[in-house]
Amino acid sequence: MAPHLRSSPTPVVGPADDARDPRVRILSAAGQEFAEHGYEAATIRDICAAAGVNVAAVNYYFGDKRRLYIESVKHAHEERLRQVPQPEWATGTPAQEKLHQFIDTMLERMLGAGQPPWQVRLMMREVLQPTEACRELVEDYIRPHFAMLVAILDELTAGMLSQAELRRVGMSIVGQCFVYRAAGDVVSMLVPRDEIESLHTPKPLAQHITRYALAALGLGTPLALPLVRVTKDVIA
Amino acid sequence: MAPHLRSSPTPVVGPADDARDPRVRILSAAGQEFAEHGYEAATIRDICAAAGVNVAAVNYYFGDKRRLYIESVKHAHEERLRQVPQPEWATGTPAQEKLHQFIDTMLERMLGAGQPPWQVRLMMREVLQPTEACRELVEDYIRPHFAMLVAILDELTAGMLSQAELRRVGMSIVGQCFVYRAAGDVVSMLVPRDEIESLHTPKPLAQHITRYALAALGLGTPLALPLVRVTKDVIA
DNA sequence: GCGATGTTCAAACGACTGTTTTAATCGATT
DNA sequence: AATCGATTAAAACAGTCGTTTGAACATCGC
Numbered sequence: 071m072a073p074h075l076r077s078s079p080t081p082v083v084g085p086a087d088d089a090r091d092p093r094v095r096i097l098s099a100a101g102q103e104f105a106e107h108g109y110e111a112a113t114i115r116d117i118c119a120a121a122g123v124n125v126a127a128v129n130y131y132f133g134d135k136r137r138l139y140i141e142s143v144k145h146a147h148e149e150r151l152r153q154v155p156q157p158e159w160a161t162g163t164p165a166q167e168k169l170h171q172f173i174d175t176m177l178e179r180m181l182g183a184g185q186p187p188w189q190v191r192l193m194m195r196e197v198l199q200p201t202e203a204c205r206e207l208v209e210d211y212i213r214p215h216f217a218m219l220v221a222i223l224d225e226l227t228a229g230m231l232s233q234a235e236l237r238r239v240g241m242s243i244v245g246q247c248f249v250y251r252a253a254g255d256v257v258s259m260l261v262p263r264d265e266i267e268s269l270h271t272p273k274p275l276a277q278h279i280t281r282y283a284l285a286a287l288g289l290g291t292p293l294a295l296p297l298v299r300v301t302k303d304v305i306a
Numbered sequence: 307m308a309p310h311l312r313s314s315p316t317p318v319v320g321p322a323d324d325a326r327d328p329r330v331r332i333l334s335a336a337g338q339e340f341a342e343h344g345y346e347a348a349t350i351r352d353i354c355a356a357a358g359v360n361v362a363a364v365n366y367y368f369g370d371k372r373r374l375y376i377e378s379v380k381h382a383h384e385e386r387l388r389q390v391p392q393p394e395w396a397t398g399t400p401a402q403e404k405l406h407q408f409i410d411t412m413l414e415r416m417l418g419a420g421q422p423p424w425q426v427r428l429m430m431r432e433v434l435q436p437t438e439a440c441r442e443l444v445e446d447y448i449r450p451h452f453a454m455l456v457a458i459l460d461e462l463t464a465g466m467l468s469q470a471e472l473r474r475v476g477m478s479i480v481g482q483c484f485v486y487r488a489a490g491d492v493v494s495m496l497v498p499r500d501e502i503e504s505l506h507t508p509k510p511l512a513q514h515i516t517r518y519a520l521a522a523l524g525l526g527t528p529l530a531l532p533l534v535r536v537t538k539d540v541i542a
Numbered sequence: 543g544c545g546a547t548g549t550t551c552a553a554a555c556g557a558c559t560g561t562t563t564t565a566a567t568c569g570a571t572t
Numbered sequence: 573a574a575t576c577g578a579t580t581a582a583a584a585c586a587g588t589c590g591t592t593t594g595a596a597c598a599t600c601g602c
Contacts, residue, residue, distance in 0.1 A: 073548090092549090111346040114590060124551050129591060198434055200491045208495045216496050227530040234501050238514055239529065241493065241506075245485030246478045252488050255436045257477065259444045260452050265470050270477075278474055286521040288528025293475065294463040309578090328579085350560065360581055365561060 074133040093131050095121040100128075100142040105192035109139055109201070136202075143196060143203035146189040147211050153189075154179055156218070165226040166284060172222055173243065173283075174276035176215075180251040181272050194252060216240060227287060239283070246279045310369040329367050331357040336364075336378040341428035345375055345437070372438075379432060379439035382425040383447050389425075390415055392454070401462040402520060408458055409479065409519075410512035412451075416487040417508050430488060452476060463523060475519070482515045 073093070099121035103112040114135055118125045132138040157175060159168055180190060193211070196204045219240045220233070231239070250257060250270065258266055268274065284290030309329070335357035339348040350371055354361045368374040393411060395404055416426060429447070432440045455476045456469070467475070486493060486506065494502055504510065520526030 108344065108346065110344065113588080115588090125590090126551070126592080127549090130549075135590065197489050197492050204491070205495070208492055212492060213496060230530040234497075234505055235529070237497050237501070238505055239518070241485065241497075242482045242515065242518055245482040247481075248489060249477065249481030249484045253433045253484060255440070256433050256444055256448060259441070260449060261470075261473050261477075265473070269470055269474055279478065282475070282478055282522045285524065286518045286528060287530045288521065289530070292522060292524025293471070294466040294523045294525070349558085351558090361560090362562080362581075363579090366579075371560065 073131050074137070092121070092123050092127055094145070096123060096127060096131060096138070097142050097145040100138050101146045101192055102188045104139060104142060105146075105188040105195065108195065114138075139201075140203045143192060144206065146192045147207055150187070150189040150193070151211065153187075156214075165222055166280075166289065168222045169226060169283065170276060170280045172219060173247065173279050174272065176244075176247050177250070177272040177276050177279075180247055181254075186251070190251075198252065216244070219243065223287075226284075226289065239287070243279060243283055246282070247275075250275065308369075309367050310373070328357070328359050328363060330381075332359060332363060332367060332374070333378050333381040336374050337382045337428055338424045340375060340378060341382075341424040341431065344431065350374075375437075376439045379428060380442065382428045383443055386415075386423070386425040386429070387447065389423075392450075401458055402516075402525065404458045405462060405519065406512060406516040408455060409483065409515050410508065412480075412483050413486070413508040413512050413515075416483055417490075422487070426487075434488065452480070455479065459523075462525065475523070479515060479519055482518070483511075486511065 096117065100112075100117045103117045103120065106112070114128050115125055117138075118127060121127075128135065128138055132141060154175070157171060159171075180186065182190070193207060196207050197212075216237075220236045223231070223236045223239055224233075227236070257270065261270065269278070281290055282293065285292045332353065336348075336353045339353045339356065342348070350364050351361055353374075354363060357363075364371065364374055368377060390411070393407060395407075416422065418426070429443060432443050433448075452473075456472045459467070459472045459475055460469075463472070493506065497506065505514070517526055518529065521528045
């Protein structure tokens with residue numbers, strides 16, 4: 071009986087990441103091809119060539135291309151979850167520090183060192199043009215992250231903002247990171263090369279976005295101090 | 307001689323938007339198909355069926371699919387430029403008001419009423435995964451807009467920030483708008499439906515992003531007033 | 543040993559793709 | 573009316589796609 075027809079699609083035993091297992095070799099190759107070219111443009115022949123298996127293997131293990139795609143998205147994001155686990159903070163860590171580290175981690179994940187991993191590119195495709203695999207991706211991966219950000223913001227503002235307002239602020243922070251990942255090529259055309267390398271890389275960006283958020287919330291020094299505010303600083 | 311081989315590809319005379327002209331009918335249909343399905347998945351047969359012309363017309367007028375795509379992107383963004391011209395402000399308009407209107411216009415363009423026009427979707431594809439048509443799009447459409455935003459921010463901060471810092475702040479503002487357009491489906495999954503309709507539509511969003519920016523720059527009241535700041539308010 | 547079962551392979555199928563060909567049609571000029 | 577270029581139409585081309593086939597191969601229990 072073909073594996074993709076069995077009751078338990080994923081083998082119950084085994085780590086399922088054995089490089090010699092054709093199934094995971096196909097999943098990995100498929101993920102990279104889908105990430106690079108998209109669903110339509112990626113071909114089963116190329117995927118199988120990259121995985122070193124016969125074209126018939128895809129239908130044997132996954133049934134058809136559509137189900138291979140869905141499985142590869144799930145596989146990619148499970149792998150990514152294992153690669154970069156949620157940071158754990160010691161109790162008593164200042165919320166401001168948590169926020170900074172959260173933004174920094176998000177940017178590092180999205181932009182990474184040099185070329186971002188194909189797993190992120192694949193997930194980005196799902197975000198930009200959702201398919202069947204999207205809902206699962208959101209529930210398992212994106213929603214918990216966003217909830218963590220909202221929790222940090224809640225702690226930061228000590229209950230002064232409603233959950234709705236917190237979500238909106240959270241989306242503002244996510245958006246500032248997101249644009250660099252999704253529209254990175256256009257960003258590179260809008261700002262000079264040296265400026266990109268000095269100001270628009272993860273670390274400086276995390277600092278900027280954090281400072282921008284803290285100042286907007288009234289918890290840090292504004293980016294540009296207007297003259298009227300000087301009086302306050304004198305008093306403080 | 308086939309039109310696409312002639313020296314002047316666009317007819318020198320005529321408005322070129324006559325609905326009876328097969329050339330513009332193809333361009334319009336192609337733009338919508340490309341916007342909906344992407345370059346690879348869109349088929350010449352579907353495009354021609356939508357335009358009401360024979361399949362051979364594409365090769366007759368444009369040579370091949372690739373050149374049709376490039377021309378359709380240019381056509382779409384020229385049409386969009388004509389649809390929503392840059393707002394002109396009277397001299398003496400406060401910079402804060404300009405910023406608010408600029409953000410509002412950008413959001414209205416991106417999100418629009420209901421479904422955004424296919425022209426925007428097509429351009430968004432170029433931003434997310436640039437092809438040959440991208441550079442032209444950036445130079446003619448995006449760069450001038452971004453320069454206008456930076457100019458407003460410069461006026462707002464009265465020279466207190468360097469051009470590099472202004473560009474970074476500008477990118478933060480653009481990112482907050484961009485995420486709603488590019489990742490709108492995921493946003494809809496992260497925030498409750500009623501909250502989307504009340505807080506995440508163009509007008510309220512423009513107000514939020516403007517206020518967020520002004521507060522971050524130190525020109526408006528912070529979103530959350532911390533206790534230490536109360537002293538200032540008492541004094542003021 | 544030997545079937546039985548799970549897996550791999552080369553080859554082919556039918557459908558669809560972008561593109562080209564060839565002939566028919568139209569419109570204006572002489 | 574006849575001619576000639578510009579345009580349209582139907583059909584076919586060569587290639588690639590996802591998918592299927594049927595036989596070969598491997599691996600195991602007995």
